Every structure is written in structure tokens, then in C-alpha cells.
Amino acid sequence: MSINETREIAMRKGTGLLALMAVGGALALPGAASAETQMDAMQRQIEELQRQLLDLKAKQAQTEQRQVETEKRQETALTEDDLKGTMPGSIRIPGTNTSLKIGGYVKLDGIYDLGPSMGGTVTADSMPLDGDRRREGAFGYNVRQTRLNVTTETPFEDIKVRSVLEFDFYGGGGNEANVNSATPRLRHAYVTAGPFLVGQTWSTAYDLAAAGEKLDFGGLPGEQAVRQPQVRYTSVSGPDTFAIALENPESDFIGNVPANNSVTAAAGSASGIADPNFDQVPDLVIRYAHKFDWGHLAVLGIGRQITAETVTADESVFGYGLGLSGTVKFFEKDVFGFQVLGGEGINRYLNLAYRQSASFDGSSLEALTSWGGNVSVKHYWADTMRSTLIFAYQRIDNNDVVPLTANKELMTFHANFIATVVPSLDVGLEYIHAHRETEAGAEGSADRLQASVIYNF
Structure with missing residues (x-):
């Protein structure tokens, strides 16, 4: 049953309970009581029932919010799991089987x-x-x-295809007067x-x-x-x-x-x-x-x-x-x-x-x-x-x-x-x-x- 259906049933029950308690309260008043006293008592009962109904609505709203947050966490967890690659420390490229x-x-x-x-x-x-x-x-x-490497891995049936690309910076250098630059050099490919x-x-x-x-x-x-x-x-x-x-x-x-x-x-x-x-x-x-x-x-x-x-x-x-x-x-x-x-x-x-x-x-x-x-x-x-x-x-x-x-x-x-x-x-x-x-x-x-x-x- 959905949250909205639950809330609608609760509201119908709350309304019926309100009417029942109002009638019951009126019947319970002594016959000598004045009409004004009876009306005041009924008004207080109605107000109390309205307060209880509002509390019920607030609790239902909190329950709904918690369920929404739980669903969001579940969606996030699934997304992180989907992005986990096949190699330690790797991520899966979205829309592919490549890590x-x-x-x-x-x-x-x-x-x-x-x-x-x-x-x-x-x-x-x-x-x-x-x-x-x-x-x-x-x-x-x-x-x-200093070096940088990039590794990919893609499963194909019974084998995994892996590629490795790595550079260091011993390909040539600039002057030491100001920039101290260094050119990348291919190590592995x-x-x-x-x-x-x-x-x-x-x-x-x-x-x-x-x-x-x-x-x-x-x-x-x-x-x-x-x-x-x-x-x-x-x-x-x-x-x-x-x-x-x-x-x-x-x-x-x-x-x-x-x-x-x-x-x-x-x-x-x-x-x-x-x-x-x-x-x-x-x-x-x-x-x-x-x-x-x-x-x-x-x-x-x-x-x-x-x-x-x-x-x-x-x-x-x-x-x-x-x-x-x-x-x-x-x-x-x-x-x-x-x-x-x-x-x-x-x-x-x-x-x-x-x-x-x-x-x-x-x-x-x-x-x-x-x-x-x-x-x-x-x-x-x-x-x-x-x-x-x-x-x-x-x-x-x-x-x-x-x-x-x-x-x-x-x-x-x-x-x-x-x-x-x-x-x-x-x-x-x-x-x-x-x-x-x-x-x-x-x-x-x-x-x-x-x-x-x-x-x-």
C-alpha cells in the first residue's frame, strides 16, 4: 500500500472518529446542562481531535520523508556499485565494461x-x-x-584485455633559471x-x-x-x-x-x-x-x-x-x-x-x-x-x-x-x-x- 493510500484511510478514520466522539460526548452530558455548555464541550472535543489529526498527518509526513531518503540512499549505493571497476582502485567507465x-x-x-x-x-x-x-x-x-600511468581493463568472454600507458619526465628539460620544465617521456605502452x-x-x-x-x-x-x-x-x-x-x-x-x-x-x-x-x-x-x-x-x-x-x-x-x-x-x-x-x-x-x-x-x-x-x-x-x-x-x-x-x-x-x-x-x-x-x-x-x-x- 502506498503512502498516499495510507494517509487517505487515516484521514477517513480520523473524520469518522471525530463525529463519533462528538455524538458520544453530547449523549454523555447531563440532561440539566445547558445547550451552551454542551456546545462548548463539543467544541473542545473537536479541537482536540483536530490536534490529534494534525499530529497524525505530521507523523505520516515524517514517515514519507524517511522512506524517500532511504530510496535515495539505495539508488546512490547502486550507482557506486555500478561504477566499481574490476581492478583494485579502478572505476568503471559509464556505459561500458571497461575499468x-x-x-x-x-x-x-x-x-x-x-x-x-x-x-x-x-x-x-x-x-x-x-x-x-x-x-x-x-x-x-x-x-x-615523477610519473603518471593509466591502466584499462575490459573483459571479453574468457579473457581480459588490459592496456597500460606510462610517462615520466626525463624526455628533456628546460632551464633552471625560472621554469625548470621537463618533457614527458614514454616508458610503457x-x-x-x-x-x-x-x-x-x-x-x-x-x-x-x-x-x-x-x-x-x-x-x-x-x-x-x-x-x-x-x-x-x-x-x-x-x-x-x-x-x-x-x-x-x-x-x-x-x-x-x-x-x-x-x-x-x-x-x-x-x-x-x-x-x-x-x-x-x-x-x-x-x-x-x-x-x-x-x-x-x-x-x-x-x-x-x-x-x-x-x-x-x-x-x-x-x-x-x-x-x-x-x-x-x-x-x-x-x-x-x-x-x-x-x-x-x-x-x-x-x-x-x-x-x-x-x-x-x-x-x-x-x-x-x-x-x-x-x-x-x-x-x-x-x-x-x-x-x-x-x-x-x-x-x-x-x-x-x-x-x-x-x-x-x-x-x-x-x-x-x-x-x-x-x-x-x-x-x-x-x-x-x-x-x-x-x-x-x-x-x-x-x-x-x-x-x-x-x-x-
């Missing part, structure tokens, strides 16, 4: 070099050598590691559908779970931290994961060519080749991982072709590498991680030795042997306080074609303390030591302190 999630973090780095300046990030491969003209004690702030991935993301060779946490944004020597376009297939069966990918190639070599790695034909020649790098087939990367109660282990293999083509030469060499990585958990939350990779013609996958996968003397190409890796230990002092120690090393066995100025060994050490002061807000301090040695035996070392504030959203 949308926006995330990232804002990061401020304060950097002080205890010795030679190393720039915005620690780059052990290009740091000053002993005896070089250099400035010491440099200080600066930057927010360029890929789509996954079931076991398939297409687009740009971390190389299949990179074991992100085994990487140690650090505040410095520069890459570690010997780390497979390569992001590139690829097509990947991944199969997961219980604790086992197998992945195979065809990834973007890049023929990188060093030797008797100009610094920009280009060879120009003689003036007037119609057959000049501006750049001897020539990519013909994608890199092949295969990775297998197994999870244990105490951590995980992974093995990987890399196969690639490096090609140099000039006016007078067309040379190719095969590069290959084998790697091992993993984690070991201990003391409840603490983690030991490691990554190692070695082979021939694979320096591009060792992070800080780009252009040293092979040597080229203008007529022949030879793959260079190299290896590298890193180990890390992460310890929790408390649920909101943690520290990580990282040691990273890389070595390249150069031949006589490689210039004496090329790097032979690279090393970095990181030690930090990070505290979560409130949920989503981290502050930390990190000490960094870097060292490099060239083929000629020249060496250089540098030290840095970095403080960071990170707000995740």
Missing part, C-alpha cells in the same frame, strides 16, 4: 655530490676519470622521475590479451622481482633494465612461468667509426649509407621462472643478430647470452635478490655498455664477450622502515679494435634507508659509490648523497 585506473607518484630528489659531479643520475659509464677537469660538491633538486602482450615495456630478460629498491634513478651496471617494443607469449601453470618474445633489435658496436656511429660516402657518391647500423631480425628472448615458498628462480636466454653495413662492407655476427636470477626470502619480510647475465654480443642488455656488443673496424665485425650482474639485500627495521644494500658489477673483454677510452669495468654500490611516514608517503636517504676503469687503465670514482620524498597515488 579505468590512474596511478603514479610524485618524487622530489635532492642530490649532493661528495666528489666529482655525476649529473642528474648516477651514470658510472660516463663519470669523470681521475685527472679530468671536474667540478666537485654539486647540489641540485629535480622532480623528473602495451596491451595484454590472455597470454599475449604487444607494445613497449620491460624486456623479457629483466627480472623485476629480483631488482633491489633504490632511490637513484640511474641504471645499475649489469642490469637487464631495457624497455623496448616487443611481441610476447607467456604461459603460466601453477608455480611455473614460461615466456618467449620477439623484441626490437638494435645493432650496437664500437670501433673505427665516427663517434655518432655513422659512415658517410664520398662526396658525389649516390650509394652512401648514412648509418652502418642495420637491423634485419628481432631479438629472441626466452625466460623460465619457478616460484618456491622461499622465493623464486629464473633462467633466461638471448639470441640476436648484429649487422654493420657500409659502402664497402656488409657484416653480421650472432650474439647470445645466458642468465640466472632469483630471490630468497628470510626473516619474514627480508629479501635477498640477484641477477647475472653473460655471453657474447649482449652488452645492450647489460644496461651501461651500449655500443660495446661488438667491434667494427670498417670491414669486419666481431662480438665482444661480457658479463655482469648485481646482488641486493632488503631488510625491514619495522613495518614502516626498510633499508637496501646493492652491489652491481659489469666487465667487457675488449679487443684491439676497441678504443682505449672505452670502458672495461663498471661498479656501483648503494645503501639506503626509507621510511613510510604516512600511507603512500615515503622519505629516504641513499649513499652511492661509483667506479669505472677504461681499457687504457684510467680510473675514476665518485660518491653521492641523495634524499628523496615520494608520494604514491
Whole structure:
């Protein structure tokens, strides 16, 4: 029964009750009472009944208002439920089955070099050598590691299609005199559908779970931290994961060519080749991982072709590498991680030795042997306080074609303390030591302190 029907019945009952009580009151008056006294009594009874009827109407109005508010709350609750996405922290785009999630973090780095300046990030491969003209004690702030990512997910029958787009701000910077601008740089842009991935993301060779946490944004020597376009297939069966990918190639070599790695034909020649790098087939990367109660282990293999083509030469060499990585958990939350990779013609996958996968003397190409890796230990002092120690090393066995100025060994050490002061807000301090040695035996070392504030959203 509706509220209006209830109110109408109550009013009819109230009116009948009014008449009944008025008549009853009149009959109950003593016969000796005057007509005026009877009328006064009836008037008082009518007024009392009217007051009661008004009270009843007021209560009915309150009941109706409460029901309306309850219906509104129910409608609001249904709307919020409809907008809840399939991913944690996501919302559903109205009128679609697609969930949308926006995330990232804002990061401020304060950097002080205890010795030679190393720039915005620690780059052990290009740091000053002993005896070089250099400035010491440099200080600066930057927010360029700040990043923004957008993730979508749409279910289609038995699979979910997910897309990821992420940028940071290391694409280029403005002057520090007034605006301190920074250009967005694409990091990730890929789509996954079931076991398939297409687009740009971390190389299949990179074991992100085994990487140690650090505040410095520069890459570690010997780390497979390569992001590139690829097509990947991944199969997961219980604790086992197998992945195979065809990834973007890049023929990188060093030797008797100009610094920009280009060879120009003689003036007037119609057959000049501006750049001897020539990519013909994608890199092949295969990775297998197994999870244990105490951590995980992974093995990987890399196969690639490096090609140099000039006016007078067309040379190719095969590069290959084998790697091992993993984690070991201990003391409840603490983690030991490691990554190692070695082979021939694979320096591009060792992070800080780009252009040293092979040597080229203008007529022949030879793959260079190299290896590298890193180990890390992460310890929790408390649920909101943690520290990580990282040691990273890389070595390249150069031949006589490689210039004496090329790097032979690279090393970095990181030690930090990070505290979560409130949920989503981290502050930390990190000490960094870097060292490099060239083929000629020249060496250089540098030290840095970095403080960071990170707000995740």
C-alpha cells in the first residue's frame, strides 16, 4: 500500500472518529446542562481531535520523508556499485565494461655530490676519470622521475584485455633559471590479451622481482633494465612461468667509426649509407621462472643478430647470452635478490655498455664477450622502515679494435634507508659509490648523497 493510500484511510478514520466522539460526548452530558455548555464541550472535543489529526498527518509526513531518503540512499549505493571497476582502485567507465585506473607518484630528489659531479643520475659509464677537469660538491633538486600511468581493463568472454600507458619526465628539460620544465617521456605502452602482450615495456630478460629498491634513478651496471617494443607469449601453470618474445633489435658496436656511429660516402657518391647500423631480425628472448615458498628462480636466454653495413662492407655476427636470477626470502619480510647475465654480443642488455656488443673496424665485425650482474639485500627495521644494500658489477673483454677510452669495468654500490611516514608517503636517504676503469687503465670514482620524498597515488 502506498503512502498516499495510507494517509487517505487515516484521514477517513480520523473524520469518522471525530463525529463519533462528538455524538458520544453530547449523549454523555447531563440532561440539566445547558445547550451552551454542551456546545462548548463539543467544541473542545473537536479541537482536540483536530490536534490529534494534525499530529497524525505530521507523523505520516515524517514517515514519507524517511522512506524517500532511504530510496535515495539505495539508488546512490547502486550507482557506486555500478561504477566499481574490476581492478583494485579502478572505476568503471559509464556505459561500458571497461575499468579505468590512474596511478603514479610524485618524487622530489635532492642530490649532493661528495666528489666529482655525476649529473642528474648516477651514470658510472660516463663519470669523470681521475685527472679530468671536474667540478666537485654539486647540489641540485629535480622532480623528473615523477610519473603518471593509466591502466584499462575490459573483459571479453574468457579473457581480459588490459592496456597500460606510462610517462615520466626525463624526455628533456628546460632551464633552471625560472621554469625548470621537463618533457614527458614514454616508458610503457602495451596491451595484454590472455597470454599475449604487444607494445613497449620491460624486456623479457629483466627480472623485476629480483631488482633491489633504490632511490637513484640511474641504471645499475649489469642490469637487464631495457624497455623496448616487443611481441610476447607467456604461459603460466601453477608455480611455473614460461615466456618467449620477439623484441626490437638494435645493432650496437664500437670501433673505427665516427663517434655518432655513422659512415658517410664520398662526396658525389649516390650509394652512401648514412648509418652502418642495420637491423634485419628481432631479438629472441626466452625466460623460465619457478616460484618456491622461499622465493623464486629464473633462467633466461638471448639470441640476436648484429649487422654493420657500409659502402664497402656488409657484416653480421650472432650474439647470445645466458642468465640466472632469483630471490630468497628470510626473516619474514627480508629479501635477498640477484641477477647475472653473460655471453657474447649482449652488452645492450647489460644496461651501461651500449655500443660495446661488438667491434667494427670498417670491414669486419666481431662480438665482444661480457658479463655482469648485481646482488641486493632488503631488510625491514619495522613495518614502516626498510633499508637496501646493492652491489652491481659489469666487465667487457675488449679487443684491439676497441678504443682505449672505452670502458672495461663498471661498479656501483648503494645503501639506503626509507621510511613510510604516512600511507603512500615515503622519505629516504641513499649513499652511492661509483667506479669505472677504461681499457687504457684510467680510473675514476665518485660518491653521492641523495634524499628523496615520494608520494604514491
